[in-house]
Amino acid sequence: MTDAPARIIDGKVHAERLRAEVAAEVATLRSEHGLQPGLAVVLVGDDPASQAYVKSKGEHSLAIGMHSVTHRLPADTRQEELIRLVADLNADPLIHGILVQLPLPKHLDEAAVIGTINPDKDVDGLHVVNAGRLVAGLPSLVACTPMGCMILLRETLGDMSGKHAVVVGRSLLVGKPIAQLLLAANCTVTMAHSRTVDLPSICRQADILVAAVGQPRMIRGDWIKPGATVIDVGINRVPFDNPVQAAAGKTKLVGDVNYKEAAQVAGWITPVPGGVGLMTVAALLRNTLAAAKRQAGLDA
Numbered sequence: 098m099t100d101a102p103a104r105i106i107d108g109k110v111h112a113e114r115l116r117a118e119v120a121a122e123v124a125t126l127r128s129e130h131g132l133q134p135g136l137a138v139v140l141v142g143d144d145p146a147s148q149a150y151v152k153s154k155g156e157h158s159l160a161i162g163m164h165s166v167t168h169r170l171p172a173d174t175r176q177e178e179l180i181r182l183v184a185d186l187n188a189d190p191l192i193h194g195i196l197v198q199l200p201l202p203k204h205l206d207e208a209a210v211i212g213t214i215n216p217d218k219d220v221d222g223l224h225v226v227n228a229g230r231l232v233a234g235l236p237s238l239v240a241c242t243p244m245g246c247m248i249l250l251r252e253t254l255g256d257m258s259g260k261h262a263v264v265v266g267r268s269l270l271v272g273k274p275i276a277q278l279l280l281a282a283n284c285t286v287t288m289a290h291s292r293t294v295d296l297p298s299i300c301r302q303a304d305i306l307v308a309a310v311g312q313p314r315m316i317r318g319d320w321i322k323p324g325a326t327v328i329d330v331g332i333n334r335v336p337f338d339n340p341v342q343a344a345a346g347k348t349k350l351v352g353d354v355n356y357k358e359a360a361q362v363a364g365w366i367t368p369v370p371g372g373v374g375l376m377t378v379a380a381l382l383r384n385t386l387a388a389a390k391r392q393a394g395l396d397a
């Protein structure tokens with residue numbers, strides 16, 4: 098254990114700063130070029146968590162002066178209907194960024210739908226063209242959560258050259274892209290996942306530990322190197338610890354990291370809520386601004 102508990106990486110502060118920067122650029126773009134960045138968010142079905150995320154994306158984009166539309170489709174929407182909507186948005190000159198909220202209902206093919214988004218409007222950075230450009234080290238639209246994590250890391254640690262980063266989780270949305278971004282920042286990167294042997298000892302080697310597994314409080318305090326920086330991407334809804342509140346059906350959000358334990362060991366840590374989640378929306382706004390500028394032939 099270290100002498101002092103970890104310092105908190107406050108996602109609210111960093112996200113507010115990023116949103117303010119994007120808002121200022123949006124204002125300039127509108128006044129100097131008559132260009133208003135436009136974001137379209139598509140939600141299929143009524144998953145409560147997705148509904149909350151989509152609402153937040155719509156509100157934040159409007160709040161910083163963007164054009165914003167949200168398409169809410171029923172859970173039984175057919176693949177052709179969804180693809181037709183994406184095609185309409187691809188062709189819409191007022192829309193510069195398209196985000197199809199995931200997960201989609203089981204009968205829909207996520208990869209096929211994402212594949213129909215114009216890569217220039219893919220503000221989620223999930224199209225194979227953007228994922229491939231990231232790996233190739235070319236400019237690309239980068240997935241929002243990984244970009245948000247990297248901003249937190251850069252603003253907290255500065256230069257990360259030579260640091261050992263361990264990424265737990267290999268999803269398309271987070272694990273794979275953040276590993277590429279850490280590599281581009283000159284980290285030595287280890288990717289761990291559900292089949293990794295002796296995960297605790299791998300995690301204990303990390304100067305930077307990124308947890309993106311979707312397992313509540315899986316990463317324990319004694320998996321963390323004293324002084325390490327811990328980025329917790331998990332957003333898991335669990336019953337309250339107090340049995341009376343739990344019995345009343347009360348739930349709360351926790352990360353993939355056991356925060357109480359980890360905060361006694363780490364040097365820096367992101368809380369849940371109040372950490373990475375807030376950065377995801379701010380990064381989406383930044384991507385939408387960048388996409389609008391590129392589509393207008395301006396320097397992004």
Ligand code: GUN
Pocket residue numbers: 196197198199200221241242270377
């Ligand atoms: N679901 C949870 N996070 C995300 C995200 O960053 N993008 C999309 N499209 N869906 C998500």
